Structure formats: C-alpha cells, structure tokens
Amino acid sequence: MDAEPELVRVEVVGVRTHLSDDEIVVLLLDPDSSLVVPILIGPTEASAIAAAQAGIVPPRPMTHDLLRDALVAAGEPVHRVEITSLEEGVFHAALVLAGGQVVDSRASDAIAVALRFGCPVLCSAEVVAVAGVEVRPAATEDDVAQFREFLDHVTPEDFETGNEPGTGPGTEPRGPNG
Numbered sequence: 001m002d003a004e005p006e007l008v009r010v011e012v013v014g015v016r017t018h019l020s021d022d023e024i025v026v027l028l029l030d031p032d033s034s035l036v037v038p039i040l041i042g043p044t045e046a047s048a049i050a051a052a053q054a055g056i057v058p059p060r061p062m063t064h065d066l067l068r069d070a071l072v073a074a075g076e077p078v079h080r081v082e083i084t085s086l087e088e089g090v091f092h093a094a095l096v097l098a099g100g101q102v103v104d105s106r107a108s109d110a111i112a113v114a115l116r117f118g119c120p121v122l123c124s125a126e127v128v129a130v131a132g133v134e135v136r137p138a139a140t141e142d143d144v145a146q147f148r149e150f151l152d153h154v155t156p157e158d159f160e161t162g163n164e165p166g167t168g169p170g171t172e173p174r175g176p177n178g
Helices: 043-054 063-073 107-117 125-131 141-153 156-161
Strands: 007-018 023-030 035-041 078-087 090-097 102-106 121-124
Touching: 007 035, 007 043, 007 107, 007 125, 023 043, 023 107, 023 121, 035 043, 035 107, 035 125, 043 063, 043 107, 063 107, 078 107, 078 125, 090 107, 102 107, 107 121, 121 125
Parallel strands: 078 121
Antiparallel strands: 007 023, 007 121, 023 035, 078 090, 090 102
C-alpha cells in the first residue's frame, strides 16, 4: 500500500496573468521553503478565486458558492483541501470533508472552495519540490537606502581598484555628506 504523501500548508498568494501568452495561474506559497507553486487555471476559476480573496459576495450564488452552501446544508463542510499530485502537467486535488470523506477535485476548484470555507490548503511536499519556483525577496526600504548611500559615494576609480567607495589609495574615508 502507498504511504500517505507528506503535506505542507501553503498560502494562496493570488491569481496572476502571464502577459506574453495570456495564461492565468494561481500561486501557492510554501513559506517554509520559500517556493511558489504556479498552477495554470482557467478564467472562470481565476475569477472565482480572486472574488473569494477580495471578499466579493455575488447577489446569487456562483458554482463554488453553491457547492459551499450545499455542503454546509448537508452538514459536511470542507475541513481542508489537499493538492495531492502532479501527473503529466495536471495538478490533482481533493476536498477533505469534516466527516473524513475525500472528494476528488481539480486543484483550481479545490482552492476556490477552500477560500470560501476559510480552510487550510495543503500541498504534497513532493509537488512543491518538483513544481515550486524560488521566491526572490523584494528589496526593503533599508536595502534601497543602502544602495542610494552607495551611489552617493561611488566614483569610477572605485571600480578600478575593487575597493569600497571612498576607501581607495589616496582617498580619505567619506562621511555621510561626502
């Protein structure tokens, strides 16, 4: 019998459109590994995910809202969502109901439902390792201030010597005002 896959909790970062080819992805972040898993989705699912994240409540229930309402009425809310595998480029998922039942799902639908229930989204650690893309941290205000300080004091000679700005031979160390 197959062992249960190790699951990690991921955050639904949001929906993004790749401008060059109009592909839409939902991004899942594993904060522990700093990897983002991009999942290609359709425009309908993208809209459903974005609406749930924005807290938009339609005047009449859309498909994912209807599913949530039906499961709540049946006394079987979704306890968690699991992205279980990646097979031939297709992400497979499951809704795990409060009673323990597991319902097969497309990943995009599972994520849209999870957002409506406010329940955790878990992803197979193997899927994160295989499909995850490293997150590059954005520059902080401190980083920008340090870079500006560098620019204020760098001279062409600093690049010739390989020294820090203002510390080359024959130069006096510069203070904050040059």
